[in-house]
Amino acid sequence: MTKVGLFLCECGPNIAEAVDLDKVTEVIKGDKKVALIERHRLLCSEDGKKFLAESIKKNGFERIVIAACSPKQHENTFMEVMTRAGLNPYLFQMVNIREQCAWMTPDKELATQKAIRLIRAAINRINYHTPLKQKEIECSPDVLIIGAGITGIETALRTAQKNRNIYIVEKNELGGVLNRLQSLYPGMQSARELLQKKIKEIKSHPEIKVFQKSKIKEILGFFGNFIARIETEDKKEVKLNIGSIILTIGGETFVPAELPNFGYKKFENVFTADEFENSVINKENLPQTIAIVHCVGREKFGYCSKICCANSMKLARLIKEKSKNTKVFQFYKELCLPGKEYDQFYKETKEQGVEFIRYKNIEIGDHKIDYISEDEIKQSLSVDMIILSTGLVPGKDTQYFANLLNIPLDDYGFFKEEHIKLAPVSTITEGISIAGGCQGPQDLNDAVIQAGASAGRTLSSLIPGRRLQVEAKTCEIADSICVGCGVCVRVCTYGALTIDESKHISVVNEVLCRGCGNCAAACPSGAARHRHFTNQEIYQEERAMLK
Amino acid sequence: MQTEPTIIGFLCNWCSYAAADLAGNSKLEVPGNLTTIRVMCSSRVDPVFILNAYFQGADGVLVAGCHPGDCHYQTGNYYARRRLALLIKILQTFDIEPKRLRLSWISASEGQRFSEITQEFAKFIKEAGPNPLKKKPFFE
Amino acid sequence: METKNKDILIIGAGLAGIEASLLCARAGRKVYLLEKEPYFGGSAIKSEEVFPLMECATCMLAPKQSDVLENKNIELLTLSELQEVQGEAGNFTARIKKQARYVSLENCIGCGACFEPCPVEIDNNFEEGLSKRKAIYIACAGALPNAPAIDMNYCLRKKGEDCQACKQSCMFDAILYDDKDREITVNVGAIIVATGFKLGDASQYTNYGYKKFKNVLSAFEFERLRASNGPTTGIIQTKDGSPPDSIALIHCVGRKEKGYCSQVCCLYLTKFAHYAFDKIPGVKVYQFYKELSIPGKENEHFYKEIQKKGINSIRAENIEIIEADSGLQINYQNGNNKNGSIAVDMVVLAPPIEPHPETRNIARILNIELDQFGFLKTQPFNPVESNRAGIYIAGCAREPNFMQEAVVQAQDAAGQALNITED
Numbered sequence A: 001m002t003k004v005g006l007f008l009c010e011c012g013p014n015i016a017e018a019v020d021l022d023k024v025t026e027v028i029k030g031d032k033k034v035a036l037i038e039r040h041r042l043l044c045s046e047d048g049k050k051f052l053a054e055s056i057k058k059n060g061f062e063r064i065v066i067a068a069c070s071p072k073q074h075e076n077t078f079m080e081v082m083t084r085a086g087l088n089p090y091l092f093q094m095v096n097i098r099e100q101c102a103w104m105t106p107d108k109e110l111a112t113q114k115a116i117r118l119i120r121a122a123i124n125r126i127n128y129h130t131p132l133k134q135k136e137i138e139c140s141p142d143v144l145i146i147g148a149g150i151t152g153i154e155t156a157l158r159t160a161q162k163n164r165n166i167y168i169v170e171k172n173e174l175g176g177v178l179n180r181l182q183s184l185y186p187g188m189q190s191a192r193e194l195l196q197k198k199i200k201e202i203k204s205h206p207e208i209k210v211f212q213k214s215k216i217k218e219i220l221g222f223f224g225n226f227i228a229r230i231e232t233e234d235k236k237e238v239k240l241n242i243g244s245i246i247l248t249i250g251g252e253t254f255v256p257a258e259l260p261n262f263g264y265k266k267f268e269n270v271f272t273a274d275e276f277e278n279s280v281i282n283k284e285n286l287p288q289t290i291a292i293v294h295c296v297g298r299e300k301f302g303y304c305s306k307i308c309c310a311n312s313m314k315l316a317r318l319i320k321e322k323s324k325n326t327k328v329f330q331f332y333k334e335l336c337l338p339g340k341e342y343d344q345f346y347k348e349t350k351e352q353g354v355e356f357i358r359y360k361n362i363e364i365g366d367h368k369i370d371y372i373s374e375d376e377i378k379q380s381l382s383v384d385m386i387i388l389s390t391g392l393v394p395g396k397d398t399q400y401f402a403n404l405l406n407i408p409l410d411d412y413g414f415f416k417e418e419h420i421k422l423a424p425v426s427t428i429t430e431g432i433s434i435a436g437g438c439q440g441p442q443d444l445n446d447a448v449i450q451a452g453a454s455a456g457r458t459l460s461s462l463i464p465g466r467r468l469q470v471e472a473k474t475c476e477i478a479d480s481i482c483v484g485c486g487v488c489v490r491v492c493t494y495g496a497l498t499i500d501e502s503k504h505i506s507v508v509n510e511v512l513c514r515g516c517g518n519c520a521a522a523c524p525s526g527a528a529r530h531r532h533f534t535n536q537e538i539y540q541e542e543r544a545m546l547k
Numbered sequence B: 001m002q003t004e005p006t007i008i009g010f011l012c013n014w015c016s017y018a019a020a021d022l023a024g025n026s027k028l029e030v031p032g033n034l035t036t037i038r039v040m041c042s043s044r045v046d047p048v049f050i051l052n053a054y055f056q057g058a059d060g061v062l063v064a065g066c067h068p069g070d071c072h073y074q075t076g077n078y079y080a081r082r083r084l085a086l087l088i089k090i091l092q093t094f095d096i097e098p099k100r101l102r103l104s105w106i107s108a109s110e111g112q113r114f115s116e117i118t119q120e121f122a123k124f125i126k127e128a129g130p131n132p133l134k135k136k137p138f139f140e
Numbered sequence C: 001m002e003t004k005n006k007d008i009l010i011i012g013a014g015l016a017g018i019e020a021s022l023l024c025a026r027a028g029r030k031v032y033l034l035e036k037e038p039y040f041g042g043s044a045i046k047s048e049e050v051f052p053l054m055e056c057a058t059c060m061l062a063p064k065q066s067d068v069l070e071n072k073n074i075e076l077l078t079l080s081e082l083q084e085v086q087g088e089a090g091n092f093t094a095r096i097k098k099q100a101r102y103v104s105l106e107n108c109i110g111c112g113a114c115f116e117p118c119p120v121e122i123d124n125n126f127e128e129g130l131s132k133r134k135a136i137y138i139a140c141a142g143a144l145p146n147a148p149a150i151d152m153n154y155c156l157r158k159k160g161e162d163c164q165a166c167k168q169s170c171m172f173d174a175i176l177y178d179d180k181d182r183e184i185t186v187n188v189g190a191i192i193v194a195t196g197f198k199l200g201d202a203s204q205y206t207n208y209g210y211k212k213f214k215n216v217l218s219a220f221e222f223e224r225l226r227a228s229n230g231p232t233t234g235i236i237q238t239k240d241g242s243p244p245d246s247i248a249l250i251h252c253v254g255r256k257e258k259g260y261c262s263q264v265c266c267l268y269l270t271k272f273a274h275y276a277f278d279k280i281p282g283v284k285v286y287q288f289y290k291e292l293s294i295p296g297k298e299n300e301h302f303y304k305e306i307q308k309k310g311i312n313s314i315r316a317e318n319i320e321i322i323e324a325d326s327g328l329q330i331n332y333q334n335g336n337n338k339n340g341s342i343a344v345d346m347v348v349l350a351p352p353i354e355p356h357p358e359t360r361n362i363a364r365i366l367n368i369e370l371d372q373f374g375f376l377k378t379q380p381f382n383p384v385e386s387n388r389a390g391i392y393i394a395g396c397a398r399e400p401n402f403m404q405e406a407v408v409q410a411q412d413a414a415g416q417a418l419n420i421t422e423d
């Protein structure tokens, strides 16, 4: 019989006064599954840990149950002691008789009964524990970046290091949106100069390999070990082994063709902001009056794109710079100028004589704008040119990559982040990150920070020369029982399970499994096991609690 | 010896188990006849665990997880909700009142709520009397 | 070539500091995480829920905090402040002052037995003065690390009395009256500053009647009222203990004076409206705003929901709050320059997000630049890099921002810190 040691911690008076530990000892003593019951005043103290380690050695315990505080407090502390004492740290169960017993059950008799049941549950389950190993796998530190707009370029520069190859694949020319811009708010620097400098940097970087006008044909594998097939400019196929993938395919500007009240493509001299900055502004003469209309498409796609207000002001300045006497009107709904720089930017724009008009509803006609102001007054203004400041929407290939890599899109069609607040550039698939305009509408600063963030995550998790550590409490599939029904595959959020087509059974990828246990609950045949939380372990707990 | 009804609670590690700890930390009362089993996510709770609990004589079962949308594993609690909804039908065929099974969303800061919900549930179970299966012949 | 020091110093253990330290530690680096308070987690742990998904803040933060506490590579230094830094990227030497906690983190098990006997009672700053604490205290239930500190500014022993109340009640020898401030010197290769923000003092803007009228609250007071682990266990109530029938949320307090938009206020006030609608049946909620700033794909939907729940939105200038028989009265000029007035039971103000008061000092010690508002200045096209190599800025220390921005900036800063310390 395996030798199980039970340790009761008094936690000073905290447990000792609320739970009758003598009674506990007396009741449990009869249980043959326990070899010895030890007791300590303060098990987590240096003295306590020493006591635990020595007792394990002296008594030759093979498995340990500790009744003390919450596992959230000291499970790790004791697992370390066990490891040092030469035991597998998973042959251990901690019983929470402090937070969830002593401290919440004022009646000492009841608390004692409860402690006994909780301890019995652990003793029942401990013999079902299996030693778990922290596994490690070989991995590649190389990175594939898809899309070479400013985000992709910046990501490449930030990830490139000695002993790490970076591949960046772009379907067109390098540079993305920035190719179409004159200058960048709020600093009004030249977009072209920035881009040229950065492109030069990646092209000359020894660790970065650039594939222009190339296509991603296929991606297989998982974090640490992906294989990508690429079709290059000259139609050759290249196969890359990489450890992680960063998607930086950008977004697009909304084209308001289906919104009739904006008169786009219906009246001459109605352009989108994108078109205006890309080409119209280079025309010789700008007309006398130009109106810039904000929030075009916002209602349709259902969010504020963050860049349009400031970008409209930028355009006003560019116009004024070129043609001082042109009168510029801004038709806006709400001014969205978040952050420390933009109130000043707005003020300066206004000082250049740009007029701001708030509208509630708007209808664009031939060289005129009819609008309803906030106090419900109908008004009209004749203008020579109208610029529609349209929002940012997901790019065309977003869906393609969602399918290819099996990652979800959000309600608006952008790549969905793993967690909107805590993991904004991660996806639910470990090893696949998203950054820039494909994650959501954002300005250049945001895009560059997201580039740096996805680089930072890669640098911290995939290190040249180091193996990848894998979570121990994953699930496992018993292939002799599995019937290949695929139920587990469907419930796993992380794509950790797949059906092996040759054997018709489910297989788990331990690199991707996060150990939630959902598959184990879903499996109709009991083939999916959740390590450390197996059916047997839980039945045993129940059994003891209900005896 | 067991005079009081027994209640088993399945608590997800990230929210509800933390809430139970916080209740203890704040010295809030929680019924002594509730013993809890920690699982990583409410989606680990196999409906069979719950059936088994009733078969073994539990008078009530509480399953608690993160609030909808807050699950540490994205959507686990939605699975838990669906499974429990199905289970209730099965429970009825065993004459177990659906109200003996409670699913609650309790976040890590809701120590107070943990205490309230468990007390209220314990009171309900006490009033409802023993698990009807205990009287059935096939029950040991 | 001289080898670079691989260790990393992170100043400020709010969300940004936590994220940066976890990333650096994951890469196998030794991290010193400095926090000047006795607890860590920063501003985010004051919230009950987080916009726009109304997720529980504790559930989001606590697992990250335990990761920090359990990580062997991270040394969390609470009650610690930077004194002096010398050297350059790859080889900085930092002198840190670690204030005495008077409680041993090794011995204390967080039982809380010592609070009750302490005879000193003062306002709890963490709870914005909405509740009291003792001289030996923890900030709130669940604060981490789970051990109190003695606030020597108030402890009777400081006044020469031989009070031993807490020591006598502690069974674990955790109280250390002769604990001393210590100086620690660490060598690191890179530094990340994540000292965060402070909410501006709303009483400077006298027209809102803050501190004059008892039911005019500042944003964090309202957060703590809604907090399950706060002074009212989450019950929103006026100072006389009844639930308010009507609440006014005031945007952009101090924006004009400061010269910038604090970015997060529109959305946290939207969150407050949700709190109110969800917790107080039949409550009337008004918001007084100038411009609405709810940028990003995830937020508009969240805002629309409070419109559906029936918020009354008023575009207003020249707000003045006075006390009337019925409670508080808000006089304003609306968007069309007409005067109006509304009576409510409670007013919640959104004062500016300002740099943490320590920021100036940090900038001096590190010899890095501030911007015109006192935030730490970063570079164009590299928004987390300071003007000195090897020193990076993340989170609200550089600009008011949402939690997700604090996180990505931290990840960016961590990446650059890892990179610059590679040989």
Ligand SMILES: Cc1cc2nc3c(=O)[nH]c(=O)nc-3n(C[C@H](O)[C@H](O)[C@H](O)COP(=O)(O)OP(=O)(O)OC[C@H]3O[C@@H](n4cnc5c(N)ncnc54)[C@H](O)[C@@H]3O)c2cc1C
Pocket (backbone or CB within 6 Å): A146, A147, A148, A149, A150, A151, A152, A169, A170, A171, A172, A173, A174, A175, A176, A177, A178, A181, A183, A184, A185, A186, A214, A215, A216, A248, A249, A250, A251, A252, A253, A273, A274, A277, A307, A311, A314, A395, A397, A435, A436, A437, A438, A442, A443, A444, A445, A447
């Ligand atoms: C009109 C306009 C004006 C703006 N002005 C400013 C400003 O003044 N200041 C500011 O801060 N921000 C501004 N912005 C925002 C800023 O430009 C963007 O945030 C930023 O450029 C986004 O860069 P990105 O690399 O993420 O996307 P993009 O620049 O769109 O780059 C994406 C790249 O991915 C490539 N790609 C797409 N699909 C594939 C595929 N299947 N395979 C390979 N490659 C692919 C594309 O060809 C493209 O090169 C403006 C945006 C617009 C639209």
Ligand SMILES: Cc1cc2nc3c(=O)[nH]c(=O)nc-3n(C[C@H](O)[C@H](O)[C@H](O)COP(=O)(O)OP(=O)(O)OC[C@H]3O[C@@H](n4cnc5c(N)ncnc54)[C@H](O)[C@@H]3O)c2cc1C
Pocket (backbone or CB within 6 Å): A421, C011, C012, C013, C014, C015, C016, C017, C034, C035, C036, C037, C040, C041, C042, C043, C044, C047, C049, C050, C051, C052, C080, C081, C082, C194, C195, C196, C197, C198, C199, C219, C220, C223, C264, C268, C271, C356, C358, C359, C362, C394, C395, C396, C397, C401, C402, C403, C404, C406
């Ligand atoms: C009322 C309110 C509600 C909010 N709600 C939300 C929300 O729902 N969703 C959302 O996305 N955002 C919200 N925010 C914004 C969010 O709080 C911030 O984005 C986030 O907390 C920023 O984290 P940080 O780490 O940069 O700063 P902080 O959280 O301020 O952390 C800074 C840390 O540094 C420490 N520190 C300061 N100076 C020093 C020093 N000299 N030495 C050592 N340590 C120091 C501080 O004590 C603190 O612990 C809200 C803000 C407010 C004001």
Ligand code: SF4
Pocket (backbone or CB within 6 Å): A009, A010, A011, A012, A015, A041, A042, A043, A044, A045, A068, A069, A070, A073, A074, A098, C109
């Ligand atoms: S191990 Fe837990 S229960 Fe035991 S003394 Fe330490 S804190 Fe108390």
Ligand code: SF4
Pocket (backbone or CB within 6 Å): A474, A475, A491, A492, A493, A494, A495, A496, A497, A508, A512, A513, A514, A515, A516, A517, A518, A519, A520, A530
């Ligand atoms: S335990 Fe969870 S993450 Fe792992 S395979 Fe099963 S369902 Fe997927």
Ligand code: SF4
Pocket (backbone or CB within 6 Å): A477, A481, A482, A483, A484, A485, A486, A487, A488, A489, A505, A506, A522, A523, A524, A525, A526, A527, A528
């Ligand atoms: S649910 Fe079970 S039986 Fe079905 S494929 Fe998955 S492991 Fe096999």
Ligand code: SF4
Pocket (backbone or CB within 6 Å): C117, C118, C119, C120, C134, C135, C136, C150, C151, C154, C155, C156, C157, C163, C164, C165, C166, C167
């Ligand atoms: S010594 Fe006395 S006054 Fe000081 S903290 Fe302890 S109990 Fe309070």
Ligand code: SF4
Pocket (backbone or CB within 6 Å): C103, C107, C108, C109, C110, C111, C112, C113, C114, C115, C147, C148, C169, C170, C171, C172, C173, C174, C175
């Ligand atoms: S100092 Fe002592 S009494 Fe106070 S919480 Fe820590 S262990 Fe308990």
Ligand code: FES
Pocket (backbone or CB within 6 Å): B012, B013, B014, B015, B016, B040, B041, B042, B043, B064, B065, B066, B070, B071, B072, B073, B076, B077
């Ligand atoms: S982790 Fe709490 S319910 Fe899934």
